[in-house]
Amino acid sequence: MEVTHYKDIDETVYHEKMNNGLEVVYIKKGGFNKKFVTYTTKFGSMDNDFTVDGIRHQIPDGIAHFLEHKMFEKEDGDVFNKFSQNGANANAFTSYDRTTYLFSCTENFYENLKLLMDMVETPYFTDESVKKEIGIINEEIKMYQDNPGFRVYNQLLESLYQKHPIRIDIAGTLESISEITKDTLYMCHETFYAPNNMVMVIVGDFDTEELFEFIRTHQDNRNIEVLKEITHHFEVEPKDVLESVATTPMNVSDTRLMLGFKYLESGEEDKYNEAKRDIIMMFALDMVFGAQSKYYYELMNESLIDESFNFGFSAEHTYGHTLFTSRGSNAKDVVKRILEIIEEVNTTDYFTDEMLLSQKRELLGDYLSSLDSPEYIANQYTKYLLDGNNLYQVPSIVDGITLEDVKVTFKEVLDPKYMSESLIVPYE
Amino acid sequence: MKINETTVNNIPIIDIRTDKFKTFTIRISFRNTLDEKTTTIRNILSRMMIKRTKNLRTETELVQFLAKYYGAHLTEGTTKRGDSHIVNFTLEFANERFIHEDLNIFNDLCEFLNDILTTPFEYTDEWQSFLDQEKRLHKNKLSLLLDSSMQRAYINMLNIMFKDEPNRHMSFGKIDEIDSITLEDIMKEHKKMMEEDEMVVLVVGQTTDNNIKSLEKIYSRDNYVKLPFNGFNGQVSNVINYQTDVEKIEQAKTILGFRIDKKQADMMSARIFNRMFGGGAASFLFMNLREKLSLAYQIHSELDIKNGVLFAIAGVDFNRVKETEIHVMKELEKFRNGDFTEEFLQESKNQFLSARLDAMDKPKGVIATLYGHFLAGIDFDYVDEQLSLVTKESVMNVAKHTHLDTVYTLTGGESNGSHTL
Incomplete structure (x- = not known):
């Protein structure tokens, strides 16, 4: 474990790479009640064209965001509920280049941390649940369509860029998300949610050794195959804008x-x-x-x-x-x-x-x-x-x-x- | 964290001493009864107060002054709480401890706050253009707010539900009252606010006794002002109002307004009920209307317990407005019938405590909590005691005394007959 103390700002950071490649960072905030954890995969809305295991995949727009929604649902119910039972607030967001799952709590920290790791690491998708999610996300897309600030921004990106996937809305469109199946979701999860493509950051006031030992034990028990090489394909973006x-x-x-x-x-x-x-x-x-x-x-x-x-x-x-x-x-x-x-x-x-x-x-x-x-x-x-x-x-x-x-x-x-x-x- | 309440120069000072923050936050709050005639004026006044002072004659000078103190942030804001209108001035700045420059930041900024409060203005004609500009900016701010279809729906809802009651007024005032405001209005309101409002100073950070001494420089009053703190007394009605407006929008915004009979329902149980009903991701509205029925992406409830009002707010497909209303009422019925578990009640109480601890990790959260305690004349022990008294029966009791008053829908499609229930 690497320990760095930043004297000028009085902050201490602990950093360790787990055996399976997951990077874990702990930032100590003495005296804080709140514990805050983010678990992030380098999979965002821009990653819609890639090769893995020699196979090229061109996946529907909005899939990273769709997957983020679906990760909260498991065979035995909604994980939101379980976080809530443990007194935690959980959330997630998808950006152009990553998806982050997070929770904050002031109690039951280790139960919540285990819940977060299990939730993100264990996918569960069915045809039925995928279909249901399309309805919810479609309402989310429509909500943004009523927001002038969002519309003016998206329209600008569509004008500035000719080919770059940043011009596509993070949530995709009703047409694109309708193409999503459980198999595509499983494939994306297997590829991008591998431990060596992920980072965990923990902020709060903990016993350092206890914290790292807990994560080490959990990660060592996963028995997961790692190190799939992912090649991203981007069309070269011209310097010129599409529309003035x-x-x-x-x-x-x-x-x-x-x-x-x-x-x-x-x-x-x-x-x-x-x-x-x-x-x-x-x-x-x-x-x-x-x-x-x-x-x-x-x-x-x-x-x-x-x-x-x-x-x-x-x-x-x-x-x-x-x-x-x-x-x-x-x-x-x-x-x-x-x-x-x-x-x-x-x-x-x-x-x-x-x-x-x-x-x-x-x-x-x-x-x-x-x-x-x-x-x-x-x-x-x-x-x-x-x-x-x-x-x-x-x-x-x-x-x-x-x-x-x-x-x-x-x-x-x-x-x-x-x-x-x-x-x-x-x-x- | 050590909380010390004193009175200096006839002004209550709440010193919240903690070493967990790298910054100081000072909040000065002015409270008076929400009055339709002065709300808009108070908004323009507070905007003007933080932009120019007698010593810093232009906005540029003032912003440059704050930048010198490591980007100290001065903001103003107005809120509505119970039947009160509150004007807040907040100054956030870095603790000298982390700065390698010889600056007496805390003391200098207290003097600056005095300048802000005793500001402005000679109120001569040369200030007219400044007033005109602030009027234009406030007007733009309000019209920008109205560009949000949800906000339009909310304001329409308040106007229908509280027709003649002062509770229909928003804290930021009214756009059509801005034009007629004069420098004299501003001057009078400024004088009145400084003399007659209840004023409180709160400070959070790693304060020292010297810092508290510096707070004396902020302001001095001839008399200590303490005002009553009440809510509006809305009447529960047996008739439900329905209104639907049509605009060119993509998604219907539907709001169900409820009145809670405050005499029958205790405040803490109402808070817990709101958490369980629609207050978060584990609530019945979220779990059942969004996650199970896929009715809405946005769905939640908001409580104004001081005024005995609860709103259920949803963004739904045009064709599912009526269905949403029916299901919101079904969820409410579950609470009336006690169709929820003791475990969920306990979780919601724990969440309440957890949210409080969470608030205590943010300087502004600490200030909001302690100001709330100051207004209500309570402390943490009292809140804990009230929380321990919340039972399944007391939550059921709140639900039983929560009555649907108004259903307002702003839609882009044809109204689908939300006229009977």
Whole structure:
């Protein structure tokens, strides 16, 4: 077992790889009542085309999410109920690249941990239960269809990307989920829920040896075949966007705009630099468009934006984009001004050392505040770990960011040549 | 965790001392009776108060000031509780212990909070454009909220169920009242809030006696203000209201509004009943309507016990609205008949305790719990004692005194005749 103490932030992390390949991380939070566990497989909505054991599988869209729903149902009933009987709250979510099962509790921890491991490791699907789930998920899809924020986002991804599976809704469509059978579910489970494709993160206040011994014994008893090599197939995503403008009418009081700038890595960045780039972009965007900037108040005073104005950057190996959201009938003017501001920033000495220092201070304050939350730690530690990084490296990454990094990255990532507008407009 | 309640400058201070957080959170709460005439004004006022002060004259200056203190977060919010309207100001910031810079963060931010409260404004005409902007922003915030079809359904439901009762008002006010608000309205309400509202300061974190001394700088009052804390007294009716509205949406949102006879049902049993009925993933509504019948993806119940109101809320297919209503009533009937196990009751009580422990791991959860205790004049021992008195019979009793009042549906399809039951 590897033990790392981060003195500056007073956090201790224990890490061990089990004999079957499962990675287990324990983060100690002294004095906390709450115990929080995430059990994550590297199987998300993007993994819809892969080869395993020499056979290529092209599976229906939305299957990772469907599988997540189905894992809670077993021959002897619903596992939600059992967690509840043990005083725990259980949940799960599926993202583009992973599925996470989690629970939190303040009592009966080991019963709940066993329940979580058994639930995730032991599939049980029948034709009948698959059919029933289609009904529930279809209502979930419809619920999102009534949500303008979700619609404007999905429409933007469909416009920015030509081939990448990120353009497909995580839940799939009624047509795609109707194709799912119990056999496809079993195959996906066997492939992606193998221990060496999974990570467990535990946050709370435990006796370390007792905790690891419990997990070791459970995992050693599984007798499972591991190490199936999975090859993912992605069509190469062109740099160009598919559509520059997409519009859908909905029952909204005012127009919603989401403006996206596509950015694909030119070569393979190393993991550390990817994490660094994410933080640099967060800083850069905030310096230009955040509440401390002059531009924010210009836009606000011109009544072009309101408090719903937001922005963010998100990137992985195979995709990347910066998004701006705004609301109001003047979407065209907002786009025009954003482009002018980007141009102005790139052609003047806009960024200053003082701004960067302020960003660094703010981030460290927010970071400390996040470390008060076991949920945040478990979820973010998992994300950083799966991306090949370490959540507790954040202060040192921040330390190393220079003004030059900010200038260069801002210019490189926001290229108006690769831009799409997604609009949700009120019915006429 | 050590809780110490004192009064400083005629203001109650609740100091919650714990070393498990890396941050401090200070909450200042102002409470007064929910009044239709002032709710919207109080929302605009609280927005203005956190954006400019007499020392930090622009929003930029204020945001930059907070950034210097490692991104301290100042927020405002309004809520409705019982018959009260509450305005909260919350400041979260890092504990100096983790920062390698010589800053007296706690003390400086207490002085800053004084600046916020005694703000703004000379209330001269030059502030008019600031007010206009905040009015525009609040209007946009409310119209954005109404873009959610579930939220529209909920507000329509309140207006039908509580026709002439003040309980129909939302804590954030009304969009059509914003335009007429003047600087003078804001000024009057500010003065009134500072003098007449019940004010409480709560702080959670690794506080020291010096920190508590700094809290004195936040504000000083001439008199100690304590206001009564009650709920609205809605009347149980024998007639059920039905209304269905049609809009272009993909999924019907249906809400069943119930009134609980508060004289007949005890509050703690009602809380436990709500958990069992529709409060979570193990509840009857979730297990039976969602998991067994696949009727809905969203289905849950919400309780406002202080006002004796319970809602069952669902997102369902257009053609299954009536079926949903029938099944919600069937689940309620099970509780009236005692058709649930002692084990499930015990689990729900344990979940209640577990949720409380869980809340004590979050600074804002600690504050919300302790503020609730302050309002009700209770402590943890009292809550434990009340919980131990909840029995199968007392839960059945709550269900028996829970009466369907209104069924509201916002649908995108044809109404399917939800007019009789």
